[in-house]
Amino acid sequence: MRTMFFTQAVDDALAQAMADDPRFILFGEDVPLLRRNLLVRFGPGRVRGTPISESAFLGAGVAAAMTGLRPVVEIYMVDFLGVCMDALLNHAAKVEAFSGGKWTAPVVVRVPCGGGYGDGGQHEQSLWGWLAHIPGLTVLVPSTPADAGGLMLAALRHDGPVVFLEHKLLSEMWLEFMGSGARRTVQFDVPAEGRKGAVPRRWDPVPIGKAVLRRTGDDVTIVSVGVGVHRALEAAQVLDTEGISAGVLDLRTVSPLDIVAVREAVARSGRLLVVDEDYEGFGLSGELSAVVLEAGISCKYARVCTKTTIPYARDREDQVLPNCERICAGIRRLMQ
Amino acid sequence: MAPELLSLYGPMLRSRLFEEAVAKLWNDGLISGEMHLGTGEEAIIAGVVAQLGESDAMALDHRGTAALLMRGVDPVSILRELLGYPDGLCGGMGGHMHLFSKEHLAASSGIVGAEGPAAAGFALSAQYLNSGAVAVAFFGEGAMNQGMLMESLNLASTWNLPALFVCKNDGWAITSRSEKMTGGDLNERARGLGVPAVEFDGWDVLEVWEAACAAIERARSGQGPTFLHARCVHLEGHFLGMQLLRIVREPLREMPEIAIPLARSFLRPGGAALRERMAGLKEVLAAVLSSLRDPRRDSAYDPVQRARKTLLADAARLQSLEDRIEQEISRVLKAALEEARP
Known part of the structure; x- marks a missing residue:
């Protein structure tokens, strides 16, 4: 077993795929610098920088995917998808349906997301619920280096558009780029297991749409993705000392949801707590309650999500994003 | 008529010292996230903002501190915002990329190119509600490849909006050389959309002032938008720690x-x-x-140093101004840091 940092794992899986298949190409703003290791191995033809023109290059990525290339398009932050959403919403996600299932756009959009390092509400959003709302888009949110690499490989092999979200708090590269700027005077609450971990010698795809149970527990099921999974595990440990047994289900894929795994776990525990760094209203947390209700499972339900625009101030940001205390409090209420 | 150089040097030096203090606080870990300084573009901001008045609006990018300072926003409240205090300019909610002052009609955005539509809208309000007022957009040349900015130039042209599109061209789009990312000529682009373009040295504050004066007069008198293309050098690159x-x-x-x-x-x-x-x-x-x-090393491109060289002719006046500004900034720092957070 070798160990890798989160983004290192993604890049490594990407390199493996690029070495195997010349149709994979990579582009985005500053990609020659950010992915310099791939640039010197695969050359400037396949690893390209772009102007700050997201609607053009993401739209081009979608169309290139329709005509034989397998582009990986990098967008600086998920927040910036606002500039170019049309390419995903009205094009990538619709090609398959509009062509009567005869044509697809196998493009991978690789994009950092999430907060916890004080960059403010226009640079720290999660938005996976917003993306998953659109039929035709696959949305992946890995929480460990092993899943990150494996899901990237699955995304690359997938026959339709995939948004691959890379949480900045887990990414050694993005956290340095956006958070510390190489300062040693700042600290962040980075989940160690998510930041660095064991990875396989050669990458195999992690199946899309398959959740994984990170911790078993009888009293309550915590369902989450990304950094939320680690916050949930931390909370489960605290609750354990109070005699509450909490299980943690890591969805890994937001769309398509692993409905079976969610229903099974919740049916057993009878309590569902969703931890979602994305916005609370009209999103993943509500969707999970619907999935359970539709199956006729009766359970107690609560959620710990982001309810407002994320404050810039670090102390208030830590309160607004799901944290261990809020998760524990939510579960204690469910247990009453 | 152009003002005395000293009166433009003051705001530039004040902004420089303020941002140097910000850099130190950022390095000390007291300011979080990214930090995009405007050091090196002070002349562009000073030359334009010195001519703005009460009803004029500003659409700022992710390095808007200098423009806010020069427009008269309280420096202590800006600093307390950057420190994340609840009594900061935006209640600690915005941070340095998202600074807003309703009172000064100044709004920032961390989305590249978003200043274009914002300035067009501010100018539209001015056209209807506040004849004679103008709106200014400040952005980098990297933003000139962003569709919404190109669309805004066209909109401002077709609606004859009282707007100034101020392009601060330092040659870098984040970490990429702009020349490698940009087809054609930026002035021709603006002209092709019906917006007159003027290019000049953004490190020379009097040159900026002259160009801005003509553009503002045009806008105020209902003759429409101008594209002001100012060359500059960012002393700290795209952001601190780059x-x-x-x-x-x-x-x-x-x-x-x-x-x-x-x-x-x-x-x-x-x-x-x-x-x-x-x-x-x-x-x-x-x-x-x-x-x-990089030309960063050459002080000829540093607008503050450049103006100072000329002003050395009257060293006594210069000294007294510099002393006053240095004292102010240290008072500001003290007030921002020492007053307990509420």
């Missing part, structure tokens, strides 16, 4: 971390032929080399 600058400034610390994985990947089997790999390597090296050759 990797390319770190390599140049601390090569021994930075190089091994970059060179080892780079060499390993270059040599790894599977992938492109040697010629392609060499081309990739050349691209990486070119980025580092062009940072080395």
Whole structure:
């Protein structure tokens, strides 16, 4: 077993795929610098920088995917998808349906997301619920280096558009780029297991749409993705000392949801707590309650999500994003 | 008639000292997230903002501190915002990329190019509600490749909006050389959309003032928008801690971390032929080399130093102004840091 940092794992899986298949190409703003290791191995033809023109290059990525290339398009932050959403919403996600299932756009959009390092509400959003709302888009949110690499490989092999979200708090590269700027005077609450971990010698795809149970527990099921999974595990440990047994289900894929795994776990525990760094209203947390209700499972339900625009101030940001205390409090209420 | 150089030097120096203090607080870990300083573009901001009045609006980018200071926003409240205090300019909610002052009609955005539509809308309000007022957009040349900014130039042109589109061209789009990312000529682009373009040295505050004066007069008198294209040098690159600058400034610390994985990947089997790999390597090296050759080192491009050189002719007046500003900034720092957070 070798160990890798989160983004290192993604890049490594990407390199493996690029070495195997010349149709994979990579582009985005500053990609020659950010992915310099791939640039010197695969050359400037396949690893390209772009102007700050997201609607053009993401739209081009979608169309290139329709005509034989397998582009990986990098967008600086998920927040910036606002500039170019049309390419995903009205094009990538619709090609398959509009062509009567005869044509697809196998493009991978690789994009950092999430907060916890004080960059403010226009640079720290999660938005996976917003993306998953659109039929035709696959949305992946890995929480460990092993899943990150494996899901990237699955995304690359997938026959339709995939948004691959890379949480900045887990990414050694993005956290340095956006958070510390190489300062040693700042600290962040980075989940160690998510930041660095064991990875396989050669990458195999992690199946899309398959959740994984990170911790078993009888009293309550915590369902989450990304950094939320680690916050949930931390909370489960605290609750354990109070005699509450909490299980943690890591969805890994937001769309398509692993409905079976969610229903099974919740049916057993009878309590569902969703931890979602994305916005609370009209999103993943509500969707999970619907999935359970539709199956006729009766359970107690609560959620710990982001309810407002994320404050810039670090102390208030830590309160607004799901944290261990809020998760524990939510579960204690469910247990009453 | 252009004002006395000293009256423009004051706001530039004040902004420079303020931002140097911000850099220190950021380095000390008291300010979080990214930090995009405007050091090096003070003349562009000063030359324009000195001519703005009460009803004029500003659409700012992610380095809007200088414009806010020069427009009269309380420096202590800006600093307390950057420190994340609840009594900061935006209640600690915005931070340095998202600074707003309703009172001064100034709104920032961290989305590249978003200043275009904002200025067009501010100008539309001015056209209807406040005849004679103007709206100014400040943005970098990287934003000129953003569709919404091009659309805004066209909109301002067709609606004859009282707007100034001020392009601060430092040659870098984040970490990429803009010339490699940009087709054609920016002035011709603006002209092609029906917006007159003027290009000038953004490190010369009087030159900026002259160009802005004509554009503002045009806008105020209902003759429509102007594209002001100012060349400049950002002394700290895109943001503090930028990797390319770190390599140049601390090569021994930075190089091994970059060179080892780079060499390993270059040599790894599977992938492109040697010629392609060499081309990739050349691209990486070119980025580092062009940072080395960067004009940042030449004080002729530093608008504050440049103005100061001329002003040295009357050293006594200069000294008294500089003393006053230095004292103010240290008072501001003290007030921002020492007053307990509420």
